[in-house]
Amino acid sequence: NAGVTQTPKFQVLKTGQSMTLQCAQDMNHEYMSWYRQDPGMGLRLIHYSVGAGITDQGEVPNGYNVSRSTTEDFPLRLLSAAPSQTSVYFCASSSGPHEQFFGPGTRLTVL
Amino acid sequence: DAKTTQPNSMESNEEEPVHLPCNHSTISGTDYIHWYRQLPSQGPEYVIHGLTSNVNNRMASLAIAEDRKSSTLILHRATLRDAAVYYCILTGIKAAGNKLTFGGGTRVLVKP
16 A cells, blocks of 8 residues: 555745645545644644545635545645745545544645 | 643653653543654654553553543653654544644654
C-alpha cells in the first residue's frame, strides 16, 4: 500500500492564481481531511469528508473548496490564492475515530 | 473541545526513558486521549490512544491517571529517531469527521 499520497510536494503561486492540491489513499478509508500547518504551529482543519459525496467545513475553510467524488481521492482547491495561504498542507485518512494516516504534505508559497 | 496542556519542550538522553505529561482537566467521560508525533518535515504519525486503562504498543505506553485529568506518554528507550513534536489530543468518539484539534505539542530533543 502506498498509504496517503499528496501532489505536488512544493508549489509557488502568485496572488490570485488558483490551483488544486491532490490527495489520494489506497486503504479504502471513509474519512479524509485536509489540514494546514503554519510555521511553528499545530495543524488546523480546513475541510473533511465522511464518505464519497459528503464534505463539511473545518476550522479554517475560507478560500478553499473540496469535493469527494470517489473514496480514494479528496482534492483541495484554492480559488484565488493569497499570501495568507502560504503554509504546509497535509491530507489525512482513517477508517475510524482513532488512527489517522497523514500524507507527506504539500509546501505552498503564495507571492 | 476539551483543552490539553503540554510542556513546550523536553530533553532526553539516547536509550533513556522519556515521560511526556499532558494535562486535560476538562476531559469528558467519552473523550479518548490520542497521541501523535511529527518528525521534522513530515506529516503527523499516530502513536497511541486510550480511554481509561493504561495502554501499550510497539511504539510507546500510555499511562492515564485514575481521574483521567492527566496522562503520560512513555517512550521506553529514546532513540535519535524519536526527536519530534508530540501532540496530546482529546477526541470524542463521535467527533465529526474524526476531527483532530492540535495544540502546540511538546518538542522532544534526544541527545546522543
